[in-house]
Amino acid sequence: MITCTKCGEQNPDGVYRCNKCGVMLGHQVRARADAQRSKVVSGVRLVWWIVVVIAVIVIAPRLYHFAFASFYRYRMNTQTAAAVKNCNGPATETTTPAQKAEIDKCVDTDPIVVKARGDYEDFTKGDKP
Ligand SMILES: [Zn+2]
Numbered sequence: 001m002i003t004c005t006k007c008g009e010q011n012p013d014g015v016y017r018c019n020k021c022g023v024m025l026g027h028q029v030r031a032r033a034d035a036q037r038s039k040v041v042s043g044v045r046l047v048w049w050i051v052v053v054i055a056v057i058v059i060a061p062r063l064y065h066f067a068f069a070s071f072y073r074y075r076m077n078t079q080t081a082a083a084v085k086n087c088n089g090p091a092t093e094t095t096t097p098a099q100k101a102e103i104d105k106c107v108d109t110d111p112i113v114v115k116a117r118g119d120y121e122d123f124t125k126g127d128k129p
Contacts, residue, residue, distance in 0.1 A: 002032065069127070072120040076113075083110040 002011045002025050009020035013032070016025055084090050087106030091099070107113055 069120075069124050072116070072123050076116040076120045079110075079112050079116045080107060083107045083113045086110070 002013060002015060003009070004011060004018040004021060004023060004025065006023045007018060007021040009018050011019050011025060017023065018025055084103065084107055087103045087110070089103040089107070091103055095103070
C-alpha cells in the first residue's frame with residue numbers, strides 16, 4: 001500500500017496518482033522500489049556471507065592440515081637425506097647389497113629419522129582411507 005502524503009488515502013501498489021485527491025505518487029512508488037531493491041541487495045549480501053563463512057569453516061582446517069602435513073613431510077625427507085649421508089650413503093652402483101642393507105638399517109634406526117617419520121605418520125594417519 002502507498003499512503004498519500006497529501007490526503008492520507010491508502011492506495012494500492014503500482015498506482016501513480018492518488019485515487020482520492022489525484023496527487024502524483026511517483027516519488028513514493030520509487031521510494032518503495034528502492035526499499036525493495038535494497039532488501040534484495042542485503043539478502044544477496046547475507047547469502048554471500050553465509051557462503052564465505054561455510055567456505056572458511058570447511059577450508060581452514062584442511063588448509064591447516066595440509067600445511068602441517070607438508071611441513072612434517074619436508075622435515076622427514078630432509079632429515080632422512082641427512083641421515084643417509086651420515087650412514088655413508090647414498091648407495092651407488094658399487095655398493096654391495098650388504099652395504100646397502102647396512103645403510104638402510106642405519107637410516108631406519110636414526111633417532112631423528114624415527115621421530116620425524118613417527119610425527120609425519122601420526123599427523124597423517126587419518127588421511128589414509
Ligand atoms: Zn491523496
